[in-house]
Amino acid sequence: MNVDANPTTASLRHRDQQTLIHSLHSHTLQEQAHVWAGGRGAVLIDHDGREYLDALAGLWNVIIGHGRSELAEAAGRQMRELAYASGYTGSTTVPAIELGERLQRICYPVGEGRSAGWRGMGGFYFATGGGEAVDAAVKTARWWWKLQGRPDKTWVIGRRYGYHGTGFVAMSATGLPAYWPMFEPRLSGVEIVESPYPYRFDRRRHARGPDDPRSDGEMAADLIEEAIERIGADRIACVLAEPVQGAGGVIVPPDDYWPRLRAICSRHDVLLVADEIITGFGRTGPWFGLERWGVEPDLVCFAKGITSGYLPLAGVGFRQEIAEAIRSAEGRATWMHAATYSGHPVACAVANANLDIIEREGLRERAMEAGEHLRQQLATLSSLSHVGEVRGIGLMAAVELVADKASREEFPAGEKVGPRVHAATQARGMFSRLRGDVYNLAPCYAVETAQLDAMVEILGESIREVTGA
Numbered sequence: 001m002n003v004d005a006n007p008t009t010a011s012l013r014h015r016d017q018q019t020l021i022h023s024l025h026s027h028t029l030q031e032q033a034h035v036w037a038g039g040r041g042a043v044l045i046d047h048d049g050r051e052y053l054d055a056l057a058g059l060w061n062v063i064i065g066h067g068r069s070e071l072a073e074a075a076g077r078q079m080r081e082l083a084y085a086s087g088y089t090g091s092t093t094v095p096a097i098e099l100g101e102r103l104q105r106i107c108y109p110v111g112e113g114r115s116a117g118w119r120g121m122g123g124f125y126f127a128t129g130g131g132e133a134v135d136a137a138v139k140t141a142r143w144w145w146k147l148q149g150r151p152d153k154t155w156v157i158g159r160r161y162g163y164h165g166t167g168f169v170a171m172s173a174t175g176l177p178a179y180w181p182m183f184e185p186r187l188s189g190v191e192i193v194e195s196p197y198p199y200r201f202d203r204r205r206h207a208r209g210p211d212d213p214r215s216d217g218e219m220a221a222d223l224i225e226e227a228i229e230r231i232g233a234d235r236i237a238c239v240l241a242e243p244v245q246g247a248g249g250v251i252v253p254p255d256d257y258w259p260r261l262r263a264i265c266s267r268h269d270v271l272l273v274a275d276e277i278i279t280g281f282g283r284t285g286p287w288f289g290l291e292r293w294g295v296e297p298d299l300v301c302f303a304k305g306i307t308s309g310y311l312p313l314a315g316v317g318f319r320q321e322i323a324e325a326i327r328s329a330e331g332r333a334t335w336m337h338a339a340t341y342s343g344h345p346v347a348c349a350v351a352n353a354n355l356d357i358i359e360r361e362g363l364r365e366r367a368m369e370a371g372e373h374l375r376q377q378l379a380t381l382s383s384l385s386h387v388g389e390v391r392g393i394g395l396m397a398a399v400e401l402v403a404d405k406a407s408r409e410e411f412p413a414g415e416k417v418g419p420r421v422h423a424a425t426q427a428r429g430m431f432s433r434l435r436g437d438v439y440n441l442a443p444c445y446a447v448e449t450a451q452l453d454a455m456v457e458i459l460g461e462s463i464r465e466v467t468g469a
């Protein structure tokens, strides 16, 4: 192989284009691809040594920040000891056991303030990516209902603006239609229901008359109940939902939404699957996102922050009753879900070291202070003519750009306002992702105050440059 010892960025881009296909591949974007070469804290460094503020902590996942050598050491230690062994039934490893115990302590543990009868998470299954975890959770919901003698309960309810990944189950339940057309038909038996999106919830459309006393949050939750009743509760396995919709644009539901949705699911015998792939591990404050609203899920999907992205690891937590059922099932009822890399010992060792750092350094607390500061600074952008809304929770925030503030009308997609703002922020040394004209921010928990200020300044200048106001 012809290896160039000092390749230029241009030659690396050329080689990339000859050899790789990327997630959501776009030839135009790939021609100007960043070639990332290093990272420290909230900063990414490219092949030419240029530094960028990493406003999304990678893809919401590098929560402790880049460049923590302790995780490299944890991985190296485990690799030298035992890099891999089967995690299929009949085998296990120490790092996986330790991680399971740890998750049991932090993931909706039994304690004060819990709902009646809550017995905690009884077990955890590990996967390598978020979408895979979602697949495992939805399959488990179907499995559970078959075990209860209710085999027709197979449907999944997802929500508009929800993002769950791109495997068939996850893509089908993802409420961002751009992911669908060239792969359709989606999985049958999936219903997408309106999101509890305060800025865009159309109260008049959903009200049961002009004097409907329900709040927007209650109405949004009731839309799920209406879907359950329309399809038939005896056909629905689960509701799959992010506590706070992330990739869809940091959509924070009203406070009365989650308790009501939990009650609806319980009333209709529908399992609640919390997709905590972004909200897990402290992004919104508590270890897991639904804690904020005093709600426990039946199944919880996690990924991203569990290893801060240093190695791929994801998984599903099962409430006690489901875990017990999996443990006692036999023969044809066996939970026949599996993956070669489930419980990968090196990934689990890295996760344990990552969680050690978060606890030891008080990073969740630090993240909440940073989030407060970020929201305060972002609020200064609200006066710009095309900033429709600044919103956020914990250390995740978004700025939604609109053509008209009074009517909240969106810019025509053809104007590509979001992508142009994205380009302008990159030219100023910041990197993140958008959904349309919604700019998302979710830096690492160790982000410095000055870096947050710089992010807001860059975003403000970029919006002014593109929108002219």
Ligand SMILES: Cc1ncc(COP(=O)(O)O)c(C=O)c1O
Pocket: 059, 128, 129, 130, 131, 132, 134, 163, 164, 165, 166, 242, 246, 247, 275, 276, 277, 278, 303
């Ligand atoms: C909430 C949520 N669920 C699922 C996924 C899919 O995870 P992965 O890309 O690891 O498959 C993501 C990825 O961004 C996500 O944000």
